[in-house]
Amino acid sequence: MASSGSGPRRVTIDDVARSAGVSRQTVSRALNDKDEIGVSTKQRVLDAALALGYRPSRFARGLVRQDTISVGLVIPDLLNPFFTEVAAAALDAARAREWHVVVYDTGDRVEEERGTLEVIASQVDAVVGYLSLPEDEIDKLTRGLPVVLIDREHRTERFSSIRIEGEEGVHAAIRHLVEAGHRRIGMLDHAERSKPSIRHHWFDAAMSACGLDAGAVSRADQSVEGGEAALRELLAAHPDVTAVFTFNDIIAIGALRAARRLGREVPRDLAVIGFDGLRLGSLVEPPLTTVALDTRGLGALAVEQAARLLTRSEPLSSDELAVGAELRLRESA
Amino acid sequence: MASSGSGPRRVTIDDVARSAGVSRQTVSRALNDKDEIGVSTKQRVLDAALALGYRPSRFARGLVRQDTISVGLVIPDLLNPFFTEVAAAALDAARAREWHVVVYDTGDRVEEERGTLEVIASQVDAVVGYLSLPEDEIDKLTRGLPVVLIDREHRTERFSSIRIEGEEGVHAAIRHLVEAGHRRIGMLDHAERSKPSIRHHWFDAAMSACGLDAGAVSRADQSVEGGEAALRELLAAHPDVTAVFTFNDIIAIGALRAARRLGREVPRDLAVIGFDGLRLGSLVEPPLTTVALDTRGLGALAVEQAARLLTRSEPLSSDELAVGAELRLRESA
DNA sequence: TTGAAAGCGTTACCAA
DNA sequence: TTGGTAACGCTTTCAA
Numbered sequence: 001m002a003s004s005g006s007g008p009r010r011v012t013i014d015d016v017a018r019s020a021g022v023s024r025q026t027v028s029r030a031l032n033d034k035d036e037i038g039v040s041t042k043q044r045v046l047d048a049a050l051a052l053g054y055r056p057s058r059f060a061r062g063l064v065r066q067d068t069i070s071v072g073l074v075i076p077d078l079l080n081p082f083f084t085e086v087a088a089a090a091l092d093a094a095r096a097r098e099w100h101v102v103v104y105d106t107g108d109r110v111e112e113e114r115g116t117l118e119v120i121a122s123q124v125d126a127v128v129g130y131l132s133l134p135e136d137e138i139d140k141l142t143r144g145l146p147v148v149l150i151d152r153e154h155r156t157e158r159f160s161s162i163r164i165e166g167e168e169g170v171h172a173a174i175r176h177l178v179e180a181g182h183r184r185i186g187m188l189d190h191a192e193r194s195k196p197s198i199r200h201h202w203f204d205a206a207m208s209a210c211g212l213d214a215g216a217v218s219r220a221d222q223s224v225e226g227g228e229a230a231l232r233e234l235l236a237a238h239p240d241v242t243a244v245f246t247f248n249d250i251i252a253i254g255a256l257r258a259a260r261r262l263g264r265e266v267p268r269d270l271a272v273i274g275f276d277g278l279r280l281g282s283l284v285e286p287p288l289t290t291v292a293l294d295t296r297g298l299g300a301l302a303v304e305q306a307a308r309l310l311t312r313s314e315p316l317s318s319d320e321l322a323v324g325a326e327l328r329l330r331e332s333a
Numbered sequence: 334m335a336s337s338g339s340g341p342r343r344v345t346i347d348d349v350a351r352s353a354g355v356s357r358q359t360v361s362r363a364l365n366d367k368d369e370i371g372v373s374t375k376q377r378v379l380d381a382a383l384a385l386g387y388r389p390s391r392f393a394r395g396l397v398r399q400d401t402i403s404v405g406l407v408i409p410d411l412l413n414p415f416f417t418e419v420a421a422a423a424l425d426a427a428r429a430r431e432w433h434v435v436v437y438d439t440g441d442r443v444e445e446e447r448g449t450l451e452v453i454a455s456q457v458d459a460v461v462g463y464l465s466l467p468e469d470e471i472d473k474l475t476r477g478l479p480v481v482l483i484d485r486e487h488r489t490e491r492f493s494s495i496r497i498e499g500e501e502g503v504h505a506a507i508r509h510l511v512e513a514g515h516r517r518i519g520m521l522d523h524a525e526r527s528k529p530s531i532r533h534h535w536f537d538a539a540m541s542a543c544g545l546d547a548g549a550v551s552r553a554d555q556s557v558e559g560g561e562a563a564l565r566e567l568l569a570a571h572p573d574v575t576a577v578f579t580f581n582d583i584i585a586i587g588a589l590r591a592a593r594r595l596g597r598e599v600p601r602d603l604a605v606i607g608f609d610g611l612r613l614g615s616l617v618e619p620p621l622t623t624v625a626l627d628t629r630g631l632g633a634l635a636v637e638q639a640a641r642l643l644t645r646s647e648p649l650s651s652d653e654l655a656v657g658a659e660l661r662l663r664e665s666a
Numbered sequence: 667t668t669g670a671a672a673g674c675g676t677t678a679c680c681a682a
Numbered sequence: 683t684t685g686g687t688a689a690c691g692c693t694t695t696c697a698a
Contacts, residue, residue, distance in 0.1 A: 022685085119433075
């Protein structure tokens with residue numbers, strides 16, 4: 001049983017102290033730029049540290065300083081511009097509090113989400129984001145951590161969630177279409193979950209509020225290509241449709257592209273209204289009319305609620321945990 | 334001088350132990366799902382923990398377990414799609430190693446970058462990303478941490494950097510324009526740094542390699558609006574320009590928009606070639622021809638090099654620390 | 667199945 | 683200006 005041990009042992013402050021011929025505290029002082037230390041001593045310590053390749057343990061440091069907070073931000077796909085915006089907002093809100101944000105991209109895979117949650121508990125003080133696992137499983141994996149869900153209901157006491165209140169905005173969108181003379185309005189819903197989305201319900205409600213029959217619906221993957229395919233499908237089945245409302249802006253952008261390729265000019269031959277209010281929407285041609293969400297609010301609220309949960313101060317009420325949406329008129333409708 | 338102390342003291346494992354009438358280790362066992370514990374004891378401990386709102390200290394845990402690595406990813410602006418792509422790639426590469434990534438968005442402000450670097454040293458094991466501070470300052474702030482710079486030269490021994498090799502790609506782009514008959518080719522460079530960018534040099538070199546005089550140049554802010562303004566300026570000063578190469582895709586997209594508003598049809602009246610190869614480029618109209626960078630490689634290489642620096646294994650050589658770029662023909666040129 | 671003791675690597679607080 | 687000692691909160695031996 002020789003002395004080889006398991007891998008190169010970590011270089012600790014004691015190694016540096018020994019090598020520089022001083023005590024630990026002196027090393028600590030040198031490294032943390034404290035005053036109470038001689039210049040030459042300091043230099044000697046710094047040299048020794050460098051020579052040994054010493055790096056302080058952030059855990060030991062954090063343990064004694066107890067002054068940093070990190071939140072884990074879990075998102076399905078950072079490349080999806082919607083999540084990018086939410087993430088950016090969350091980073092902003094966290095920075096304002098001097099919090100650190102550990103970002104996890106699950107790539108929309110449940111196993112990854114599970115893996116992330118498994119490992120997250122020992123790395124952060126709170127979890128915020130888009131989770132798709134069942135609540136009891138989340139509960140088990142995050143035992144003890146505050147959890148703030150975005151755009152998802154929750155029943156478990158421990159969790160909080162940020163609601164999206166889009167009904168108003170969707171109404172406004174449909175009303176706008178109707179006022180422009182549209183009667184046959186379709187929807188491109190998302191395809192991933194089994195049941196129709198809440199946004200679909202809002203659409204239905206808005207349609208009947210405007211005295212229209214339920215509109216035709218196609219289901220689209222959450223991608224530009226998905227939107228493209230879905231619009232083609234919808235128009236094939238219902239050629240008389242003159243306007244579409246989509247589950248989100250990404251799908252709407254796909255629809256825009258499909259329309260162009262089908263020779264339908266937007267908005268003249270087909271009006272398109274998206275949902276989300278992505279910046280991206282203003283770059284495409286024609287710029288996308290959309291039901292714009294307060295994405296910044298989404299990220300900020302989530303972080304704010306995490307903060308309250310963490311400090312045991314009065315958490316935000318259910319009423320406050322919501323962001324609104326309003327119709328943003330551009331050129332596609 | 335009462336006993337109020339400073340804020341509510343942290344609930345520790347000892348509090349739980351006391352409350353449940355067991356020892357610390359038993360609490361530890363219950364919380365970590367170990368076997369050596371009675372069912373009823375375990376439940377009692379769990380209940381106590383819940384009641385007290387106990388959350389294990391990740392620092393104490395990390396100190397003992399020493400098994401997690403985090404890198405800090407510093408980027409100027411997550412909402413800039415280019416950085417989003419790099420970030421996503423870095424997250425991917427990190428996940429493959431089971432590393433955690435703490436993301437910092439400096440909002441392109443040096444003070445924020447400084448603030449971030451100040452605080453980062455005690456939070457992560459390595460730093461990766463886009464930094465704009467002078468090397469000596471970075472050196473001071475990150476003392477001891479491995480640092481991998483992206484798209485920036487370095488002189489300091491301690492640092493590594495990932496180089497972008499775009500010369501080939503830019504040559505191909507200009508050659509392509511020349512073959513299409515263009516002779517008056519302009520460039521939209523970025524405006525932020527004082528001296529012309531390397532991409533500008535590549536452009537000049539490519540121009541002269543094709544036997545052309547130096548092209549007209551305008552400087553653009555790193556935004557769609559910036560690109561728009563810059564193209565207007567360029568065309569105002571040099572109306573005979575028939576093609577532009579831009580510092581990046583964002584600026585190119587602005588140019589596309591400006592061209593449309595000026596009534597110049599792309600590519601018929603004006604050819605546009607960007608740089609970066611953003612996904613976004615394929616969504617605009619017309620889809621953007623661009624010198625596409627291997628963004629995934631950028632993020633992945635940075636993380637890979639950080640890993641080598643961290644484990645003291647053979648770091649990647651300068652030759653390996655580069656990503657290439659190739660002309661991606663779409664419709665704008 | 668449970669508990670006592672010994673670390674993990676650092677900084678804070680005194681005393682020298 | 684320096685060093686000794688005591689935390690910080692947890693997990694891992696090893697004994698009971």
